[in-house]
Amino acid sequence: MRPTRHTVAIGVLIVFVATLSIVLARPLLLAGPILIGAWVLSRQYRFYSALSRVNDSIVVDQSIERPAVKTEEAVPVTLAVSLDQPSGLALDVAGGPPIGANTDDPLTVSIGPNETGASKTVSAKWPVAGMHDFTQPTIVATDGLFAETIGAGPTPEVTVGAQTSRYPDTELVVDRITTAMGKHVTSRFGSGIEPIDIREYTAGDMLNRIDWNVTARLGKLYVRDFESQTTRGTMLVVDHRTSLGDGAPAESKLDYLREVALATTDHVHEHGDPIGLLTVGNDGITGRLKTASSSRTYDTVRRRLLALEPMEAPDRPLRRSDGLGERLTDTDLRRRIERLKTLDRSGDFGDVIVPYYERQLTYEHRFEDDPFHSAVESAVVRQRAPVWMILFTDDHDRAELYRTVKTARHSLNRVLVVLAPGVLFDIQEMTDTQTVAQRYAAFEEYRRSLERIEGVNVVEVGSKDRFATLLSAMRQENRPSGVA
Numbered sequence: 041m042r043p044t045r046h047t048v049a050i051g052v053l054i055v056f057v058a059t060l061s062i063v064l065a066r067p068l069l070l071a072g073p074i075l076i077g078a079w080v081l082s083r084q085y086r087f088y089s090a091l092s093r094v095n096d097s098i099v100v101d102q103s104i105e106r107p108a109v110k111t112e113e114a115v116p117v118t119l120a121v122s123l124d125q126p127s128g129l130a131l132d133v134a135g136g137p138p139i140g141a142n143t144d145d146p147l148t149v150s151i152g153p154n155e156t157g158a159s160k161t162v163s164a165k166w167p168v169a170g171m172h173d174f175t176q177p178t179i180v181a182t183d184g185l186f187a188e189t190i191g192a193g194p195t196p197e198v199t200v201g202a203q204t205s206r207y208p209d210t211e212l213v214v215d216r217i218t219t220a221m222g223k224h225v226t227s228r229f230g231s232g233i234e235p236i237d238i239r240e241y242t243a244g245d246m247l248n249r250i251d252w253n254v255t256a257r258l259g260k261l262y263v264r265d266f267e268s269q270t271t272r273g274t275m276l277v278v279d280h281r282t283s284l285g286d287g288a289p290a291e292s293k294l295d296y297l298r299e300v301a302l303a304t305t306d307h308v309h310e311h312g313d314p315i316g317l318l319t320v321g322n323d324g325i326t327g328r329l330k331t332a333s334s335s336r337t338y339d340t341v342r343r344r345l346l347a348l349e350p351m352e353a354p355d356r357p358l359r360r361s362d363g364l365g366e367r368l369t370d371t372d373l374r375r376r377i378e379r380l381k382t383l384d385r386s387g388d389f390g391d392v393i394v395p396y397y398e399r400q401l402t403y404e405h406r407f408e409d410d411p412f413h414s415a416v417e418s419a420v421v422r423q424r425a426p427v428w429m430i431l432f433t434d435d436h437d438r439a440e441l442y443r444t445v446k447t448a449r450h451s452l453n454r455v456l457v458v459l460a461p462g463v464l465f466d467i468q469e470m471t472d473t474q475t476v477a478q479r480y481a482a483f484e485e486y487r488r489s490l491e492r493i494e495g496v497n498v499v500e501v502g503s504k505d506r507f508a509t510l511l512s513a514m515r516q517e518n519r520p521s522g523v524a
Contacts (some may be wrong), residue, residue, distance in 0.1 A: 043185065193487050272314075281320065312333055
């Protein structure tokens with residue numbers, strides 16, 4: 041509780057009169073300050089009582105019309121306040137739109153001492169994509185002498201998506217994904233429009249499915265089966281382990297993969313298909329959302345994707361080194377093995393060093409499960425109906441990914457792999473075009489090996505500028521010597 045300016049003025053008056061009575065030796069003048077002080081105390085008690093009733097009965101609701109919007113899209117935001125009965129206090133309630141929201145008018149309402157409610161709706165826009173949290177509304181209650189500020193009401197979230205992709209390089213990838221997903225058909229017989237089989241009539245078949253032309257030709261009743269069209273679930277499996285943080289600031293592997301995953305979510309939402317989400321970190325599954333087709337599910341998938349960040353490097357001491365005291369991660373080992381295999385064409389030096397690195401890598405894998413493979417395996421076991429499974433990851437562990445794709449393909453209709461090649465995000469090595477070209481050629485061979493698995497499609501994401509640099513380097517690498 042804090043005094044208002046009126047209370048301060050009354051306090052000054054009390055002190056002045058009391059001082060005057062002492063100076064003038066008039067004890068009767070002290071009666072005035074005493075009476076005024078008693079009145080102030082009674083007002084303070086009544087204020088506390090009224091404030092307690094407000095706390096018990098007030099209902100504050102701030103809400104946004106849609107929890108998922110696009111940048112610069114106007115959306116109504118409402119602040120509504122109600123009381124069971126007049127409180128006797130003046131109430132000023134301020135809503136809590138997120139920082140960065142632009143509103144056409146302040147989100148505030150005022151309720152007089154004899155009023156029981158008020159509401160206000162303003163239009164809000166967000167210039168920046170991401171997840172934004174409302175703050176709790178604040179209520180300033182006053183009776184003219186005293187004032188108090190309290191908080192009440194919900195703090196909703198809004199997911200703001202970009203009107204256009206922040207990474208234009210991903211738009212072609214999204215087109216390829218949506219084309220690969222195609223129409224949703226199952227192998228079940230039903231009442232669709234595509235005929236797939238003709239068979240003899242059996243008891244219980246519907247008469248309207250009898251093919252009278254074939255029946256007349258063969259002299260027996262035959263029915264025609266059709267392929268039923270239905271919705272199909274889509275499961276997004278998004279890798280956000282440490283290696284997904286590779287790349288320039290705001291252009292990491294995860295940034296590109298997230299953009300494609302968000303666009304894929306929008307595509308699934310447009311078709312009304314169920315969607316689910318599985319996120320995987322260094323130690324395994326970090327989030328799971330089962331497939332569903334409710335608006336809340338789509339919004340939750342978007343919020344979780346926007347909130348996803350690459351995991352920090354593990355704190356545990358690494359067991360491997362290069363023999364000179366430098367500790368190496370799995371990614372370091374694989375990069376060195378790959379470089380040795382591509383650069384040491386004579387094979388003498390590589391034949392000695394590569395097995396040394398591979399033994400350390402094998403040792404590591406013997407003691408640790410592959411979290412991405414384990415997560416996908418658990419999703420396959422839980423999934424009771426065929427789904428599209430889309431894996432968003434990188435190629436930092438190609439053996440693990442190959443095994444994971446094989447596992448995902450088992451009992452599922454189709455598998456899409458959205459891959460962020462490490463060679464496109466290794467900023468330090470982009471100047472060595474020859475090495476980069478050789479690394480990309482090795483990646484392309486690996487990508488083709490994944491696509492040779494039946495029912496698997498692979499698309500890669502990355503900067504067009506870096507890809508153009510790679511193509512130029514590869515043309516130089518393949519040009520015959522002496523040709524300018």
